[in-house]
Amino acid sequence: MSESASPVKFRPEEIPAELGGLRMTKQRKEVYCLLMDQRDHPTAQDVFIRAKERMPNISLATVYNCLEALVNHELVRQVNFDRAPSRYCPNLEEHVHFQDLETGAIHDVVFKKGININDFLELPEGVEVRELELTLKGIMPSSTKKN
Amino acid sequence: MSESASPVKFRPEEIPAELGGLRMTKQRKEVYCLLMDQRDHPTAQDVFIRAKERMPNISLATVYNCLEALVNHELVRQVNFDRAPSRYCPNLEEHVHFQDLETGAIHDVVFKKGININDFLELPEGVEVRELELTLKGIMPSSTKKN
DNA sequence: AGAAAGAATTGGAACAATTCTAATTAAATT
DNA sequence: AATTTAATTAGAATTGTTCCAATTCTTTCT
Incomplete structure (x- = not known):
């Protein structure tokens, strides 16, 4: 079982321009870093709130778009508990x-x-x-x- | 694996007035029978449409209420696939x-x-x-x- | 049986998560 | 630099579900 915050901070500027075939835009890097950094299974809303700290102009639609793109490219997993808001998880190991x-x-x-x-x-x-x-x-x- | 339609038709009039501590009203009996009868994991909408055949005045709210009551009394299980509409299943065996x-x-x-x-x-x-x-x-x- | 209380049903409004849309901005290609 | 393509944005729309207040049914109490 793990809930460990990573010891290293993931920085958007360190993310390559492409990851798993997905073009990593500024917003996608932000969302991805934030998920890698705080691995507590946030909802889209949570991600939105966190992303705004560093990117005040990001929109909720973009957060949804980014998450969808990351999920489709298998960089992030979508986690559903019943019908509660989806949560997102960057752990790619089978779990x-x-x-x-x-x-x-x-x-x-x-x-x-x-x-x-x-x-x-x-x-x-x-x-x-x-x-x-x-x-x-x-x-x-x-x-x-x-x- | 099973998807078997039951060989016997479940009839509302055969359902006892109380089941698992839940008072079985006319509508609850209808919903319950229909689930027992056609065990294909219908959504609330599906149940609503089917229920209307025999009870044209039943409302969608009632279908939701009935399903909730049945689930709470563990007569029926709620099944979620991702964020798709919940489905309902009268199979109480662990599965x-x-x-x-x-x-x-x-x-x-x-x-x-x-x-x-x-x-x-x-x-x-x-x-x-x-x-x-x-x-x-x-x-x-x-x-x-x-x- | 009749009255009163409690519970369930109903239609419609409200809600929350998500998706869609059309306009704008940014990036990649020519 | 101009053009094409893709991503972002704000807000509207959609969808499944829940809530609400009014009515109808049951049950309980006299």
Whole structure:
């Protein structure tokens, strides 16, 4: 599980002009850095508010556009809990999400090493899984929270 | 995996006046029967359209109210795929959902017998999982579809 | 049974997240 | 430098859902 803020600050000027086939504009760099920097699964609104600190003229539409572009180019993942506002996550490792019902914080959880989807699901022969989204909600013991 | 229409028709008049602590009104019976009858994971809109066939005066608000009541009393499960309209499912067995990307159809998938969440996820010690939602998207071989 | 209280239903308004639109600005290509 | 193409912007529109106040149904109480 991880909620670690990165020790290095990501700076827009260090982001290459293109990333994963996506042209990185000023706004996209900003949004991307901010996600990399504060990996707390913000909503589009959260991103908007944070982005405005450094780019006061950025619009919410642009934030949505940037997030969509980043998601489409698989630089960022979109995370949905029920029908709550989507959240965004720059962790590209395969993982799932756990929401602490007490704090609302979202944590990344990984699969056991070597585990395969057919090891735990009764999928019919030949089914090809293209996307998997697993979300958990529950209670974290406070001891674990600190880490 | 199942998408089986039940062989018996569920009739509102056969539903008891109370179910799982929920007073079953005329509308709730209708909504519940319709879900039990056609287990294809309809949206609230779908339910509304179907319900109107037998109850032309039912309102969309009532359908939402009924579905909410049924979900709260755990007679029905709410299923979310990304931010698409919620769908409703009367299958109370523990299961997850697979959407066929070709047809849009949603199928129920069960866990392997005896599998435990800690068998496939790297959850920190002491975390108590209260809710789990797993959704899959992919392609079903047409041979499998027929069944 | 009739009155009173409580709950559910209804239609429409309100809401919140997201998407769309048309105009402007910025970047890339010629 | 001119032209084409793409991205950004503000605001309007859309969509699924929830809220609201009025009415209708049930249930409970005399």
